[in-house]
Amino acid sequence: MTSDQPEARPPRWCLAGNIVEERRYGPLGAETRRGTRLFAPGAKVYCLPFEYDRLFAFGRHRKSGRFIGSIVPARLVVERRAQLVYHPEVLRRIEERMAAGEHGVNSRYPWDDRESVESHIAALDALDSASAGLVDPLPVEIYDELVASGTIASGAPFELLNGVLVWKPPKEPRRSTCAERAHAEIERIVPEGFHLR
Template sequence: MFLNSANDHWRLIINDISEHLDSLRCLVGNIVEQHPYGEGGLETRRGTKHFSPGTKVYCLPAQWGDGYERVKVIGRHRGSKDFVTMVIPSAHITNWRAKVVYNPEVIRRLRTATDEDWLPIWRSKEEVEKYVASLIQWEQRRDTQDGTT
């Protein structure tokens, strides 16, 4: 009986530690400083309705077959500063990069979001870096077409 209790005790400790050491690879970006808004894009808005400019957002893999035009992201809301999960246009994200995520709340939200949609989280560093490379190319083409470069 004593051994079972000791084993159970250590199992709990190991599980607790592993929760804190958990990490995931993820595609990360920042909310753009400003973007065109309104009819014909005549107005300029700073950040988005829900995210301040520069806010770090953790991006999930493509889900809808739209060429990653819209992205499900996790980031700190501009009002409450709590983490939120929502879908935003990828054009409102810049500074794409591959990062390892350690924040337990972000990891929990990534896992919850992918469980809901039956999607895997990023499988490897290479997969994330491939997305980063294609998003940077897409961003450069878009900026060239818009005449912003």
């Protein structure tokens, strides 16, 4: 390798998938759309976790063919699989996204190996099956019935927020440590008779 060539980036495990061919759209899902606004149906995308049931997807724009990044609902990425990524443009985009530190994606890469990616995929699959065919917004009573019947396992990493069933990503050790330290410092200065939660 000559000194003027950039150093090759090491491969990374990533969640890969394809954009759904067709999706329901509009009030009560009365319309059908192909792909998404930015990605063509069937387009291959490489994804990072974003928030709950959404992914940050990298792939080729449906019109220009250039690599782009976009936030997409996880349900629009099908045939999800763990893949070792070697593509230099994808690796560069992943590193840029990690350095940006936005929306729960920080400098710590979320997946170290195939098993960690497959664990995330399993959580997304469970969320898909738990919410398949459910009305939106989901009433609390129906959510409680799903838990009681075992459709949603007790203690599963799901939460009902404003009628939407969402996946709760595990907390990072660094976040937990910071929260504990902040809690201890604030508790030290809270006047007597007040409680900190």
